Amino acid sequence: MKLSGAVVDISKVDTRFLRKLARELGSSNLSKCFQCGVCVASCPVRWIEAEFNPRRIMKLAKLGLKDLVLQNDFIWLCSMCFMCQERCPQDVRPPEVMTVLRNIAAEEGIAPPNLMKLVDMLSENGRVYPIDDFIEDERADKGLPEVVAKPDFIMKIAEAGK
Amino acid sequence: MKYAVFLGCTIPSRQINYEQSSRAVAKSLGIELVDVGFGCCGFPIEPIDQVKAISMAAMNLKKGEEARLDVVALCPACGEMLMKAADILGKDETTVKNVNNLLSKHVGSEYRGENPRVIHFARMLYEDFGTDKIKNLVKHPLTGLKIATHPGCHYVRPSSLNEGFDDPEFPHSLDELVEATGAESVDYINKNYCCGGSILAVREGVAKAMARKKLEVLTEVGVDALVLICPFCGIMYDRYQKLMNTELERKFNIPILYYPQLLGIALGIDPEELGFDVNSISVSGLLEKVGV
Incomplete structure (x- = not known):
């Protein structure tokens, strides 16, 4: 499945993944994300690479759709510039969420x-x-x-x- | 004024023009930089293993505290990593436990709240030394130079780690430092955008396109140089500018200077001591323009 478009299959929810995200400091505010898209609008990578969509990564992670989050290199494209972190109205801290997701991917041996x-x-x-x-x-x-x-x-x- | 200098990995091996000019400028201003045996800050492996990264930062924080000196980082990513580690270790017991398990087992040490002041070299010049004092020490005013600044990301962000310092979205301290030399700091559209350096290892094409975007804007604006304070930004805009010139039809010619290189000229330091031979894009035209 492509990581674009609005429809996702929520039968694939990974509850262990969700529990892990809830425990980690970096993703402790992920559940507050209300999908406003300020992160996308602030993103210098998105300006160059339209495939990169931090809002969507936050959404899929929040839903616990681990396989969809980790199926391509998108989580590794965040340049950690922290501009979205400054602007996020919900203090989700997307770059810190990316670090948690990257650590999970690395543990599973799928880091670049x-x-x-x-x-x-x-x-x-x-x-x-x-x-x-x-x-x-x-x-x-x-x-x-x-x-x-x-x-x-x-x-x-x-x-x-x- | 005396500081423990944090060089990190990239500067002392790949961007020694930044180190050389920083040491020369510090000496000229009467600022003592002491080497206390720091190692990697941990930042490069944070995406792989945050506990290891914070453990590395914690050991460096201990060294800073032992030296009883404020830590001055030349690399904003190193500085940010050290500040972030101190912040997390100060509020998250789970991380403290994980880090100390690792440190006691593998290094024979433990983190016990060591938290020296950590600031970037440019912030030290701006806040501790001061632009007024710099202005008084300028021997060779760079009047007539049009300079674009690239503050980069980790110098001011996240603002939660830099409380009370500059503006996270529209930083101005680097511009004021540039103007203290007599040069003009020119505004431009994508000034606060990331250089792309951190995704070079993941998708080189995207990283290069990010760097190129700024070089295109600066070519339109027309500047004498881009001034920056981060070794990754330096590699992207200087080395990769040269590389892109061999790959693209459009040739860029924007000299990339570390701020201490620019300040060094203004302070009357011999250009030989400012590491210009390491710069990929020639600065000879700029040196000629300012008459050194």
Whole structure:
């Protein structure tokens, strides 16, 4: 089913998904969403990509239609600019809802591979972009101070539970 | 004035022009920046695992508190992540429990409410140092330069984490900082729109189209440079401008400067110390125009 148009099949409600959303801080105001569409009107991604519709994502999530919410990459298209969060009359905080939905998708192994790789980068290097010999030389040439190349506390946290 | 400087991952490896110019400007203004061994803020993996992301931020907050210094972040996303983590850890017991389970098991540490003041470098210049003092220290006024500012997203939003600072929809502090150099800050239509950087890894085409939209508007308006304060915005508008110039028929030529690079020129700092060699779009025309 396409994630557009008004009709949805509510027989597919996932109650565990709904309970999870109710428990998480980031989605605690989702039930207040009254579908005004201010989020869509404020969205810089929507300006470019008409397929992206945060209002509809809020609606499907609020109804507990997990499969529809997660079936394509729409939840990953929010750029986290927080403009809708500033304007939402119901304090739904759509970017924070997106983070909750993304964490659920990642737990199920359906996050974009490029983003999953970041966790591996952090467990290997403690940094998203490693400080290699080339960069160390460039920094030294410019008189920049040494930085901790591999912060071990970050590596340990990234590695946890893997 | 003394701060613990938070560089994050992107700046010290991929946008060292931002770091170099920030350190040069701080030195010139008598602001001491101390490195206290911070690591990744956690922001890059927040979409994958928020508990891990907040745990990373929590460890960094502890380091800031241990140093007994305010934390100055060059990257607005790092700053926002640290502030958000302190906020969530201050009000959500479940998160505190999850974070401390992880930290005690894997790092041998615990978060105990450490909450140093965290602000962005530009906010520090604006609020703690002050634009009047900057104006008095300008040796080389940039009169005649038409500058567009790109405040970006996390510098002022969400406003719940930035109470009392600037306007979340129409921020003006960066414009005032630009005008303190003698340059003119020019208004334009999509000034407060996101650069697209955060979805580059998901859909590159959409991210590039977002960046292109602003470059198109600025070409119409006619500006000498776009000034910004975020490494992701820098990559989108500078590196990707150059990349798009190889892909598109329409060529853009809008120099992208980090604010400390612009301020550095006005303070009379040698351009060699401001990292212009790292900029993808040449700034030589602009330097010529201001006579340095």
